Amino acid sequence: MEQTTKAFNLPLLLAPFVSRLGSTLYLFGLNWFVVQATGNAALLGIIQAIGGVVLFFGDLLCGVVVDNFNRKRIVVSAELLSVIGCLACAWWLDPQHITAGPLITLTVILDVGLAFSLPAAKAMIPELITLAGRQRFNAVSNTLIDLADICAPLIGGALLAMHWLDLRGFLVLNGSSFLLSFLFYLSIHYHQPVKDDSRLGVKESLLTGWRYVWQRPGLVETIVLGGLINVLYAAVRLVLPYNVNHLYGGDSARYSYLLMILAVGGILGGLRLTLDHRPPKRQQNYADLILAAVALLVAGVWANYWVLLAVSGVFGFCYSCFEIRAITITQDLTAPEFLGRMFGILFLAIDAFQPVGSFVFGFVTDWLANGTLIVIGLLLLMGLGLINRWYQRLIG
DSSP: OOOOOBSOOHHHHHHHHHHHHHHHHHHHHHHHHHHHHHSSSHHHHHHHHHHHHHHHHHHHHHHHHHHHSOHHHHHHHHHHHHHHHHHHHHHHOOTTSOOHHHHHHHHHHHHHHHHHHHHHHHHHHHHHBOGGGHHHHHHHHHHHHHHHHHHHHHHHHHHHHHTOOOHHHHHHHHHHHHHHHHHHHHTSOOOOOOOSSOOOOHHHHHHHHHHHHHTOHHHHHHHHHHHHHHHHHHHHHHHHHHHHHHHSTTOHHHHHHHHHHHHHHHHHHHHHHHHOOSOOOHHHHHHHHHHHHHHHHHHHHSOOHHHHHHHHHHHHHHHHHHHHHHHHHHHHHSOGGGHHHHHHHHHHHHHHHHHHHHHHHHHHHHHHGGGHHHHHHHHHHHHHHHHHHHHHHHHO
């Protein structure tokens, strides 16, 4: 049966927003209650490390699954797995005596679900959304996700202030959000495209996908740029709390404002591309990332909180514009039968190098303090120059 494409799809838009809101709200509660119960962040570090390993292997294999099986069934199954995981661990968890077992188990379950649901949902977009409507759809979707990142801490803070929920309550809320997103995905009218070739094995499918991507410089460029900016984005997120604690009086409210303005910049970037009806161009990505690099250099040279606040907004704006445009370019350049593997490789590049960047820049920030922003800005400019030169030489 032929797939029907439209300029918009409300369930496909709302499902990621709802699950992101629940997940961010749960992480807010998790961070608070674990540190309160243990007195340190060691357990959180262990949970994040295990989650990173799960995401790495999930990203490695998800593309093969997404390209060989019904994408709607994959994303629906992943959301249902997350619902069951949240409710089961909520029953297992003792809020008065928090232990590692249920939290690590839930992290593994949620990251397995995320590793498969996100590429499957992104791969469905070109099959459900018209070519002319993709950038607008991706922009609105990213804007809603940025909005979820702003709303979740506000809602979580209000719930904590009213003493309404313990950690089990946050788990149930997260499970409810996944249940709602499950219902949204379930309501989507989707038919798996008919494929002429037989289903490939895991090894052959992986190798075929990697060869397909490597033969297309535009896709390789997007992957490398995505890996670079996400490593440096993680580095910026490390510098912000360090600067607040060491240069700006250790006021937690100031740190909250920085994160909020970072997210607001992302929303404005999404609105910009929502209103931009031109096809996405790779040159626009370079222009936005150069602006981000220059802003970081200004903040690194001029150590002032208000400058840092403004630069956070600019960086969030540029990062959001790149992310939306990169997803749209990827969807436009990739054949439908390779979309799952392409997004798997893209997310693998992001998830594999972010922890390394965070580890390295953790030490660099202790050494250079605000000057780390200068290093990040220079590395971004150098990386852009090298990647663009490589791309021009390859196509020339």
